[in-house]
Amino acid sequence: MVTITLELNGERKEVAFEPHKTLLEVLREDLGLTGxxxxxxxxxxxxxxxxxxxxxxxxxxxxxxxxxxxxVRTVEGMAQQGRLHxxxxxxxxxxxxxxxxxxxxxxxxxxxxxxxxxxxxxxEIKDALAGNLCRCTGYIKIYEAVELAAExxxx
Amino acid sequence: MTQHKVIGKALRKVDAVAKVxxxxxxxxxxxxxxxxxxxxxxxxEPHAKIVSIDTTSARQLDGVQAVLTGKDLPIPxxxxxxxxxxxxLCPDKVRFIGDPVAAVAATTEExxxxxxxxxxxxxxxxxxxDSAEEAVAHPEPRIHDYGDSGNLHKLINLEFGDAAAxxxxxxxxREDLFFFEGSTHLPMEQHAAVAQWxxxxxxxxxxxxQTPHYVHRALAKVLELPAARxxxxxxxxxxxxxGKSDPFSHEIVVAKLAMLTGRPVKITLTREEVFYCHxxxxxxxMWVKTGVKRDGAITGxxxxxxxxxxxxxxxxxxxxxxxxxxxxxxxxVPCYHFQGARAFTNKAPxxxxxxxxxxxxxxxxxxxxxxxxxxxxxxxxxxxLKTLVPPNSxxxxxxxxxxxxxxxxxxxxxxxxxxxxxxxxxxxxxxxxLACSSYISGAGLPIYWNNMPHSGVQLKCDRSGGVTVFxxxxxxxxxxxxxxxxxxxxxxxxxxxxxAVVTADTDLTPVDLGSYSSRVTLMSGNAALQAAERAxxxxxxxxxxxxxxxxxxxxxxxxxxxxxxxKKRGLLFAEAVQLAExxxxxxxxxxxxxxxxxxxxxxxxxxxxxxxxSYSACVAEVDVDPETGIxxxxxxxxxxxxxxxxxxxxxxxQVEGSIYMGLGEALMEEMTYRGDRKVVHKIPxxxxxxxxxxxxxxxxITYLVExxxxxxxxxxxxxxxxxxxxxxxxxANAVYDAVGVRIDEVPITPEKVLKALRGKGKGEExxxxxxxFPDIPWPEPTRxxxxxxxxxxxxxxxxxx
Numbered sequence: 001m002v003t004i005t006l007e008l009n010g011e012r013k014e015v016a017f018e019p020h021k022t023l024l025e026v027l028r029e030d031l032g033l034t035g036x037x038x039x040x041x042x043x044x045x046x047x048x049x050x051x052x053x054x055x056x057x058x059x060x061x062x063x064x065x066x067x068x069x070x071x072v073r074t075v076e077g078m079a080q081q082g083r084l085h086x087x088x089x090x091x092x093x094x095x096x097x098x099x100x101x102x103x104x105x106x107x108x109x110x111x112x113x114x115x116x117x118x119x120x121x122x123x124e125i126k127d128a129l130a131g132n133l134c135r136c137t138g139y140i141k142i143y144e145a146v147e148l149a150a151e152x153x154x155x
Numbered sequence: 156m157t158q159h160k161v162i163g164k165a166l167r168k169v170d171a172v173a174k175v176x177x178x179x180x181x182x183x184x185x186x187x188x189x190x191x192x193x194x195x196x197x198x199x200e201p202h203a204k205i206v207s208i209d210t211t212s213a214r215q216l217d218g219v220q221a222v223l224t225g226k227d228l229p230i231p232x233x234x235x236x237x238x239x240x241x242x243x244l245c246p247d248k249v250r251f252i253g254d255p256v257a258a259v260a261a262t263t264e265e266x267x268x269x270x271x272x273x274x275x276x277x278x279x280x281x282x283x284x285d286s287a288e289e290a291v292a293h294p295e296p297r298i299h300d301y302g303d304s305g306n307l308h309k310l311i312n313l314e315f316g317d318a319a320a321x322x323x324x325x326x327x328x329r330e331d332l333f334f335f336e337g338s339t340h341l342p343m344e345q346h347a348a349v350a351q352w353x354x355x356x357x358x359x360x361x362x363x364x365q366t367p368h369y370v371h372r373a374l375a376k377v378l379e380l381p382a383a384r385x386x387x388x389x390x391x392x393x394x395x396x397x398g399k400s401d402p403f404s405h406e407i408v409v410a411k412l413a414m415l416t417g418r419p420v421k422i423t424l425t426r427e428e429v430f431y432c433h434x435x436x437x438x439x440x441m442w443v444k445t446g447v448k449r450d451g452a453i454t455g456x457x458x459x460x461x462x463x464x465x466x467x468x469x470x471x472x473x474x475x476x477x478x479x480x481x482x483x484x485x486x487x488v489p490c491y492h493f494q495g496a497r498a499f500t501n502k503a504p505x506x507x508x509x510x511x512x513x514x515x516x517x518x519x520x521x522x523x524x525x526x527x528x529x530x531x532x533x534x535x536x537x538x539x540l541k542t543l544v545p546p547n548s549x550x551x552x553x554x555x556x557x558x559x560x561x562x563x564x565x566x567x568x569x570x571x572x573x574x575x576x577x578x579x580x581x582x583x584x585x586x587x588x589l590a591c592s593s594y595i596s597g598a599g600l601p602i603y604w605n606n607m608p609h610s611g612v613q614l615k616c617d618r619s620g621g622v623t624v625f626x627x628x629x630x631x632x633x634x635x636x637x638x639x640x641x642x643x644x645x646x647x648x649x650x651x652x653x654x655a656v657v658t659a660d661t662d663l664t665p666v667d668l669g670s671y672s673s674r675v676t677l678m679s680g681n682a683a684l685q686a687a688e689r690a691x692x693x694x695x696x697x698x699x700x701x702x703x704x705x706x707x708x709x710x711x712x713x714x715x716x717x718x719x720x721x722k723k724r725g726l727l728f729a730e731a732v733q734l735a736e737x738x739x740x741x742x743x744x745x746x747x748x749x750x751x752x753x754x755x756x757x758x759x760x761x762x763x764x765x766x767x768x769s770y771s772a773c774v775a776e777v778d779v780d781p782e783t784g785i786x787x788x789x790x791x792x793x794x795x796x797x798x799x800x801x802x803x804x805x806x807x808x809q810v811e812g813s814i815y816m817g818l819g820e821a822l823m824e825e826m827t828y829r830g831d832r833k834v835v836h837k838i839p840x841x842x843x844x845x846x847x848x849x850x851x852x853x854x855x856i857t858y859l860v861e862x863x864x865x866x867x868x869x870x871x872x873x874x875x876x877x878x879x880x881x882x883x884x885x886x887a888n889a890v891y892d893a894v895g896v897r898i899d900e901v902p903i904t905p906e907k908v909l910k911a912l913r914g915k916g917k918g919e920e921x922x923x924x925x926x927x928f929p930d931i932p933w934p935e936p937t938r939x940x941x942x943x944x945x946x947x948x949x950x951x952x953x954x955x956x
Contacts, residue, residue: 034184035177037393039343040426044841047343075177084175092171095804098812099632100174101181101343101393126849133841135343135394136632138815139849141808 004068009077023067024048024059027074035075035104039133046132049105050074056109056131075104078111087111087149096145098136105132110146118154120146160712161645162869165804168637169656170391170630182347182363182390187419190349191220193409194267194422196257196274197431198249201285201501201834202298203278205247205256212273213259218266221415222274223258228411232373234366234401234506236603238308238468240299243377243407249278250298250466251501252835253431255404260412260420283501285830287440287463290498291929298466298499304932308464309475309497313759314936315551316490316944321455325446327530331523332442332925334900335515335883337463338824339435340508341846344393346432347423348406350413358414359386362406365395365629366669369602371661373402374410389659392670395631396816397507400671401434401469430839434469434506435826437462437497439478439515442928443523451531451538455490458482459928460516462497462505469506471497473762477512480763482520483550484593485561485770486542490941491551496931501834503826507671509816510876513594514883518901521590521884525891534578535589535888536569551941553755553948554763558872560796560862561591564772567794567858572774579892584779588888591772592880596798596864596873597674599753599764608747610678611665614643614686616694616742620714620729622647622654624686627667628679629659633875634805635675639683641801642868646687647694648711649728665745673873676801677766678748680868686746693742697734698726751866757939757950766866769873770796773814773881775853777889781912784905786822786890791882794858798872803859809874810857817882819847823902899924 003016008031017030024041027033027050036059039047043061050059051073078085087107090096097103106129113120113128120128125143134142173179210222225246233239245256257274261267284290284298284306294305303310322328348362358380364370367389375382392399405422412420424432440461446454460478464471479493510517528535539561544550546559568589569575577587601609613625624643630636636656644651657663667679691711699706702725704718717725726734735742753764772794778787791814800806823845827837838844863870883901891897896911899922907923915921940946 028184029186033177034180037181037344038183039345040841042426042840042842044426045343075175079176084172088172088175091175092167095165095168095171095808097168097171097174098634098808099342099344099392099394100170100179101632103174104177107175130849133343133846133848135341135396135816135846136812137808138811138813138855139852140811140855143849 002065004065006067007071009073017064019065021064022060023062023064026064027059033074033076037101037104047102047105049108049132051108051112054112054115056112073108075107078107086152087145090145090149094141094145094148096137096141102132102134106134106142114150114153118150120150159645161641161651163800163803166651166802168634168805169640169651170636179391181344181393182349182361183423185349185361187351190419190421191260191262191412191416192264192267193258193260193412193420194271195255195405195408196271198245198252198254198256200249200278200280201252202281202283203249204281205245205249206277206279208257209275210257213270216266216270216273218262219259219270220262221260221412223408223411225256228377228407230377232377232402233468234369234470234602235468235472237472240301240468243404251503252833253503254466258408258412260416283834285500285502285828285834287461287498287500288929290500291931298501302499306499307496308468308499309472310934311475311479311493311495311759312933312936314492314938316941318455318457318490318492321490322444322446322457325454326449327527328444328446329523329527329530330442330444331526332899332928333519333522334925335439335518336901337436337438337505337826338508338820339430339433339826340396340398341844342394342396342398345424345426345429346399346403346405348409349419349421350409351419352413352417357384358410359388360406360410361388361390363392363399364389365392365399365631365671367629367659367661368627368666368668370402370406374407377407378410386662389629392629392631395670396509397511397671398434400507400669403432426841427839430836431503433465433503436508437464437474437505440925440928441516441519443519445523445527447527449531450541451528451533452542453486453488456482456488457492458516459494461928461931463500464497465500465502465504467504469504471505474507474512476759476762478516480552481513481593482516483552484544484554484556484768485591486539487544488551489943494933502828503836510594510879511672514880517592517880518883521881522887522899525888536565536574539591540565549754549942552763553760555754557767557866558798558862558864559770560860561770561772563860563862564770564794564796565591567860568772568774568792571856571858572792574774584781584893586889586893587774587776588885588892589774590881590884590888592877593768593770594873594877594880595672595765596677596767596769596867597750597765598672599750599766600761601668608749610667610682611747612679612682612686612745613665614690614744616690616732618729618733618736620653620727620732622649623657624654624683625657625664626679626683627659627664628675629670631670633670633809634802635670635679638676638680638801642680642683643687646684646691647728649714673876676871676873677867680801680871681748682746684746684868686744689744689746690742693739694731694735697738698731701726701734754948756948757937759937767798767864767872769877771878771881773885775882775885775889777886777893779890779893779908781894784908786903786908788818788853788886790854790856792856793878794860795874795878796860796862797874798864798867799861799870800859801869801871806859806874807857810878811855813876813878814855814882815847815852817879818853821883821886821901821903825902896921897924
């Protein structure tokens with residue numbers, strides 16, 4: 001077993017795990033944060049996206065050990081004091097989540113985009129989300145939700 | 156017209172917050188103390204006899220708790236009663252690369268995986284078949300020891316009226332051949348299941364299934380347990396699209412392992428294994444011959460399909476019938492001859508994918524009609540508008556059409572896309588294409604024929620004013636939980652978010668057959684409607700007494716029950732429940748739904764009937780690069796006749812999702828195998844199996860046509876599958892408009908476009924597509940006189956010469 005310390009969703013967290021585990025496995029199995037999903041565990045679908053120091057990464061390809069001392073943000077950290085993040089609100093209101101399985105990844109990728117670019121064009125949104133697959137929505141409601149959240153967050 | 160408070164509104168789904176916070180518990184999110192992990196050993200041979208399996212070393216590995224092989228689960232199963240041809244683990248023979256042969260339960264996933272490497276299987280290869288044509292050509296060796304002929308699983312020959320004579324009377328007769336490649340559902344969630352066994356003889360299985368009722372049946376059969384002691388809980392599906400509609404090997408295996416070890420056992424399939432579970436679109440070769448008058452009116456049609464079924468039956472018998480059933484519900488086909496065949500091959504089994512058996516013939520038919528319209532020099536939209544099936548009519552094959560909004564759909568997309576300014580008028584390389592379709596709102600008959608309802612709802616009114624709805628329906632992302640809440644909320648005049656929804660749990664909820672064939676909104680919706688109306692009736696009696704108002708004058712709205720003529724005279728919904736509860740005891744009602752009887756009485760009439768048909772029309776605009784052959788689709792216009800939206804936002808979401816999946820099938824998605832060496836899947840990964848990302852997805856302009864159907868709750872019809880169907884032919888027709896070549900098969904890849912363009916450049920036929928339909932040992936046709944020949948839906952008596 002190895003032990004690392006993460007800045008996890010704004011809290012200092014120590015966690016011990018088998019050294020071969022990926023960040024995805026550490027989050028889901030050792031920290032009980034099952035909001036982060038997986039679709040391939042080979043870095044192909046984007047479903048396991050989390051933010052590592054604010055940047056979207058595929059947690060299935062990141063070794064848990066390599067994250068020692070870094071900040072990790074998962075979907076569980078988005079709502080604050082029982083209030084949804086603006087992206088969560090718009091995803092819910094505009095029907096951007098159908099089965100909801102890819103949703104945590106899209107939310108985090110979108111959050112990173114809006115942090116870097118508060119007023120993205122439709123094409124910039126498409127580029128930022130091109131690494132995330134969704135089989136339900138056809139992406140359109142996701143773009144609309146990101147655009148509406150961006151507008152609300154700028155206000 | 157009644158003003159709805161909830162129905163039709165763009166409300167949040169009742170599970171939306173759980174989904175955006177990551178709180179939804181999918182099957183793989185479940186974990187229990189002392190849980191074991193299961194892994195399956197899968198066949199490395201496409202077709203082989205199992206000579207021996209040695210599990211000795213695997214059993215000795217530290218951490219391994221149990222190992223199973225085929226002899227531990229000898230009872231066969233399958234989704235259809237006529238195709239009980241699968242085993243949880245192959246007992247004596249494997250039929251495709253990926254067929255499960257052994258299973259391990261161990262304390263960690265790593266140990267279970269390591270144990271698989273220690274299992275030694277000796278195979279004796281048998282000749283394998285990688286295409287339906289190969290299977291037709293070689294009746295021996297047989298992949299299964301049942302089926303209609305050699306390696307042909309199913310053969311169908313149905314004739315409605317004298318189609319050959321009707322075709323002979325036409326002004327123009329056209330024959331075409333088409334091929335539709337297989338594709339898979341690719342849900343983002345890999346299948347997963349967890350089983351728990353209790354020493355009192357009770358088994359619980361949590362599983363990502365669209366059909367908990369059928370999993371329940373399969374478990375009882377294979378495990379030889381009383382069904383009453385088995386509880387199946389369908390976890391919310393992370394996408395289904397038909398791929399989680401069969402009972403699966405892994406579900407039965409973890410249940411058996413839990414029984415053997417007394418510990419919870421979990422399995423999560425790898426992405427590669429999801430490709431092996433498959434049950435996706437059947438690769439289908441089609442031949443169609445149609446006779447038309449000068450104005451495009453169809454005199455008769457003859458349609459043949461040959462489906463590559465893969466290694467097992469699955470829903471394939473139904474899929475085969477579906478390739479012939481719905482040609483008649485869009486355009487008037489007075490005489491119709493359908494011949495369908497399904498072959499077994501040594502590939503992952505095919506089954507029901509979104510549109511189940513109907514996207515392939517729809518592709519063929521709509522491209523075929525585009526060619527006919529060109530020959531007749533008629534605008535293809537105009538031609539279709541003239542030949543529409545009238546509402547409230549019976550087709551040649553005895554399908555009862557109710558509401559029919561296809562004409563309105565065509566007009567919407569023709570106007571919206573500026574079709575008349577674009578068709579055959581855009582510059583070289585750009586083009587537009589049109590296609591239409593129809594789909595069922597649930598099947599008229601259940602898989603196991605019986606007289607019981609297809610969907611049931613129980614409803615409990617609490618004295619707090621809260622209401623709980625219990626229904627066996629399964630939430631797969633389509634919004635079925637929300638539909639129940641909206642319908643009950645509308646009838647009882649309460650907030651849908653005051654309703655608790657309990658679904659898909661065989662211990663707690665009345666049976667609903669499952670989330671397939673676009674049946675849930677109509678069927679569970681009607682059951683919920685009946686239960687809610689019964690509850691309102693009970694509450695009305697007691698509220699009316701208290702308010703001294705005639706019960707029929709009461710309105711339920713805004714969380715109140717009041718006099719329609721004097722709104723102030725009323726009480727809270729919760730007070731109405733309390734009055735009723737004081738008088739009658741606990742307030743609960745039930746509702747159920749059984750579809751109307753089908754008109755067809757011939758053998759094979761079970762596939763095709765539906766309480767209501769949805770309709771779609773689609774225009775696709777394409778950009779074709781003649782240098783690279785790459786087809787880009789900037790925009791699709793789609794109009795869908797949904798009868799009545801229950802939630803307009805969810806309806807549009809289903810339409811957009813259908814367009815997306817159709818675009819993938821049109822341009823890139825294909826299940827392909829290496830036939831040269833072994834029948835091994837070329838691309839079992841999300842990287843290599845190409846599906847549209849944000850960069851390929853087109854803009855979608857959606858028009859909803861609301862032509863309420865008397866059989867739907869509030870008039871609602873299906874939307875989850877129908878809008879996918881016209882996308883592939885619309886894109887193919889647009890490619891022809893753009894560059895003048897016919898790609899008569901999907902996916903329309905750059906290679907095919909270039910090949911056709913090169914051929915055209917050399918003065919050859921500018922076409923890529925199949926060239927022949929093999930000879931098939933068709934049985935004698937079942938002749939069914941059409942309604943206009945005085946038929947009664949039964950087959951004519953065979954006349955023996």
